[in-house]
Amino acid sequence: MVRGPEPAPVSPERFAALWCSLAPIGRAGSDGGYLRYTWSPADLAAREWFVEEALDRDLTVETDRNGNLTAWWGDPAAGDAVLTGSHLDSVPHGGGYDGALGVVSGLLAVDALRSDAGGVAPPRAIGVAVFVEEEGARFGVPCLGTRLLTGAVEPQTALALRDADGVSFAEAMAAAELDPTGVGPDPAALARLGAFVELHIEQGRALVDLAAPVGVAQGIWPHGRWRLEITGEANHAGTTRLVDRRDPMVTCAHLVLGANQQARERGAQATVGRLAVTPNATNAVPAGVTAWLDARAADEPALRALVDAVAAQTLEQAGRDGTGVEFTEESLSPAVVFDPGLRERLRELLDAPVLATAAGHDAGVLAAHVPTAMLFVRNPTGVSHSPAEHASDVDCALGVEALARTLRDLAWR
Ligand code: GLV
Ligand code: MN
Ligand code: MN
Numbered sequence: 224m225v226r227g228p229e230p231a232p233v234s235p236e237r238f239a240a241l242w243c244s245l246a247p248i249g250r251a252g253s254d255g256g257y258l259r260y261t262w263s264p265a266d267l268a269a270r271e272w273f274v275e276e277a278l279d280r281d282l283t284v285e286t287d288r289n290g291n292l293t294a295w296w297g298d299p300a301a302g303d304a305v306l307t308g309s310h311l312d313s314v315p316h317g318g319g320y321d322g323a324l325g326v327v328s329g330l331l332a333v334d335a336l337r338s339d340a341g342g343v344a345p346p347r348a349i350g351v352a353v354f355v356e357e358e359g360a361r362f363g364v365p366c367l368g369t370r371l372l373t374g375a376v377e378p379q380t381a382l383a384l385r386d387a388d389g390v391s392f393a394e395a396m397a398a399a400e401l402d403p404t405g406v407g408p409d410p411a412a413l414a415r416l417g418a419f420v421e422l423h424i425e426q427g428r429a430l431v432d433l434a435a436p437v438g439v440a441q442g443i444w445p446h447g448r449w450r451l452e453i454t455g456e457a458n459h460a461g462t463t464r465l466v467d468r469r470d471p472m473v474t475c476a477h478l479v480l481g482a483n484q485q486a487r488e489r490g491a492q493a494t495v496g497r498l499a500v501t502p503n504a505t506n507a508v509p510a511g512v513t514a515w516l517d518a519r520a521a522d523e524p525a526l527r528a529l530v531d532a533v534a535a536q537t538l539e540q541a542g543r544d545g546t547g548v549e550f551t552e553e554s555l556s557p558a559v560v561f562d563p564g565l566r567e568r569l570r571e572l573l574d575a576p577v578l579a580t581a582a583g584h585d586a587g588v589l590a591a592h593v594p595t596a597m598l599f600v601r602n603p604t605g606v607s608h609s610p611a612e613h614a615s616d617v618d619c620a621l622g623v624e625a626l627a628r629t630l631r632d633l634a635w636r
Contacts, residue, residue, distance in 0.1 A: 443556070
């Protein structure tokens with residue numbers, strides 16, 4: 224038997240109206256991409272937008288010890304609460320939908336349920352969360368808010384992480400008027416949760432190929448980030464003979480090509496998307512290159528084998544180049560299989576296809592602690608982490624409807 228209020232239909236115009244109130248915040252530069260780094264003025268403005276929207280709806284806003292925000296409809300202390308939401312931070316020049324779509328959809332799904340609920344809160348509270356530093360774009364470690372909440376990262380490790388300007392997580396949090404001394408796991412907050420469902424834009428083209436607006440996630444590939452400090456000798460670009468050079472950029476070039484080749488051969492993914500070059504001069508052999516490797520594979524042994532092969536190749540090349548390489552693991556996210564019972568329930572409820580993904584999400588971290596599911600909304604180009612990321616208002620409205628039906632199913636079960 225279906226219980227709970229009948230969610231009101233959500234029009235594309237209704238979606239667009241709320242979407243357009245958030246969209247300008249943190250949109251930077253002429254490419255239309257976003258710069259919403261954690262605790263930056265743009266991120267704080269987006270968080271403020273969320274708090275105002277939540278208070279306008281008479282939701283109760285809670286900021287946890289790690290800075291994660293949740294807007295509650297009903298009292299989560301009653302237990303078995305149903306949480307949705309996502310994140311508002313972005314990668315550098317990222318798209319607007321990654322993260323934000325899940326937050327906007329959560330608020331609109333609550334609206335859709337409330338309009339028929341006659342002011343009566345659900346038997347299990349529904350919360351819409353905004354998690355901190357999901358992308359790891361500022362401090363390097365993704366899903367930091369949920370890692371801290373669940374104890375997957377040590378508080379001292381997180382607080383000491385530094386951004387590209389040398390500002391620590393602790394300093395940035397304090398500057399955002401939040402107390403960094405309290406960060407850490409919160410088992411009591413987690414114990415209140417009966418389910419977490421994150422809605423997210425799809426970051427590939429699977430739903431396009433399946434001609435479906437909404438999908439249900441199967442699981443997440445294991446993935447991680449490694450930092451390579453490659454050191455050489457700064458010297459003159461014109462007068463230093465090639466045989467006399469110790470050029471870290473040459474070693475780095477082999478890293479990039481080697482990672483690509485190894486990933487291709489193994490059906491995995493490897494990317495070097497970020498470099499810092501010292502001193503970064505056109506007419507000087509660099510003294511050093513810092514490179515970040517992002518690697519992902521279908522299972523953990525495959526991921527480890529990929530990274531080991533790339534490391535071995537790079538070290539071998541460094542031997543030829545006379546350079547040094549130091550390899551540091553910055554983060555590792557294990558394989559995730561979402562709760563099979565919840566996944567099946569949503570697949571049937573929504574008549575939606577099931578997809579695997581190689582993208583990381585807070586849902587992946589929470590899945591180890593709470594029955595968790597994800598919904599994906601079709602992305603016509605499949606492009607993500609780029610200003611070209613897009614979903615139509617029509618599909619986004621269908622996503623909200625799917626989320627509202629999901630929340631009803633869970634909260635009035
Ligand atoms: C997060 O978006 C990731 O997969 O890197
Ligand atoms: Mn992302
Ligand atoms: Mn995301």
